[in-house]
Amino acid sequence: MGNCMETEGVVPLNNITFDPKMINHSIDLYFFPGSPPSRATLMLVKALGVKHNVKTLNLLAGEQMNPEFIKINPMHTVPTINDNGFILWDSHVIMKYLVDQYGKDDSLHPKDAKKGAIVNHRLFFSATVLFPRLQDYCSPVLFGNQQPDSSKAEKFEEALVFLDGFLKNQPWVAGQQLTIADFSIVAIIATAEAVMFNIAKYSNLSEWYHKVKNAMSNYGYEDVNQAGADAFGAMFKNKLK
Ligand SMILES: N[C@@H](CCC(=O)N[C@@H](CS)C(=O)NCC(=O)O)C(=O)O
Numbered sequence: 001m002g003n004c005m006e007t008e009g010v011v012p013l014n015n016i017t018f019d020p021k022m023i024n025h026s027i028d029l030y031f032f033p034g035s036p037p038s039r040a041t042l043m044l045v046k047a048l049g050v051k052h053n054v055k056t057l058n059l060l061a062g063e064q065m066n067p068e069f070i071k072i073n074p075m076h077t078v079p080t081i082n083d084n085g086f087i088l089w090d091s092h093v094i095m096k097y098l099v100d101q102y103g104k105d106d107s108l109h110p111k112d113a114k115k116g117a118i119v120n121h122r123l124f125f126s127a128t129v130l131f132p133r134l135q136d137y138c139s140p141v142l143f144g145n146q147q148p149d150s151s152k153a154e155k156f157e158e159a160l161v162f163l164d165g166f167l168k169n170q171p172w173v174a175g176q177q178l179t180i181a182d183f184s185i186v187a188i189i190a191t192a193e194a195v196m197f198n199i200a201k202y203s204n205l206s207e208w209y210h211k212v213k214n215a216m217s218n219y220g221y222e223d224v225n226q227a228g229a230d231a232f233g234a235m236f237k238n239k240l241k
Contacts, residue, residue: 037091194233
């Protein structure tokens with residue numbers, strides 16, 4: 001059967017989608033556009049060609065606290081998936097699961113111990129350094145009626161310097177191939193740019209950023225990542241005095 005999603009340059013990342021057994025198989029993805037980990041996960045789902053229902057929860061209206069969602073994820077975070085009753089949250093964990101379950105091969109998270117460890121390193125960097133530092137900078141402005149704190153901006157810039165270093169002499173954040181770490185990190189970088197961090201001043205990072213946008217253009221980069229980051233940026237800028 002022809003795959004209407006395939007266009008020139010698209011990496012075929014999944015060979016399961018058009019298996020007749022999968023025809024009615026669809027996962028639920030709880031999502032919010034402003035959320036970087038939600039966007040990373042949605043782009044990966046698209047890249048893998050996994051059929052999915054996006055269930056948007058408006059975090060600004062507190063919809064993640066609905067009792068029905070709390071039953072699914074007591075930690076009330078997006079993204080969360082429900083794959084035929086198998087429920088999982090935390091974008092990094094979800095992305096690894098999706099590659100293991102639906103990837104055509106292990107290229108997005110290599111089984112090779114050393115290559116896989118580097119991907120994990122970048123995922124943990126994303127989860128424990130890059131994202132929390134950006135949140136720490138943005139949240140008081142968005143939700144605490146405060147103005148940007150330059151010391152928090154500096155902490156985030158330090159993380160950008162680390163990231164720029166990871167990209168020295170290698171094309172992707174975890175080595176020679178695109179992995180789920182690139183999905184995770186680009187969602188944060190687009191958000192950082194939208195709140196006016198100057199990504200262009202980091203030469204390796206900026207080259208990689210350009211490359212990722214191209215590589216992910218068929219996985220909804222503009223509609224999912226850019227649009228979500230822009231909306232987040234607009235909200236942030238609205239709060240500036
Ligand atoms: N480490 C988690 C972070 C998830 C997270 O913090 N999500 C935020 C949006 S970016 C959220 O759902 N916040 C709502 C809440 O905590 O109630 C991941 O990667 O999925």
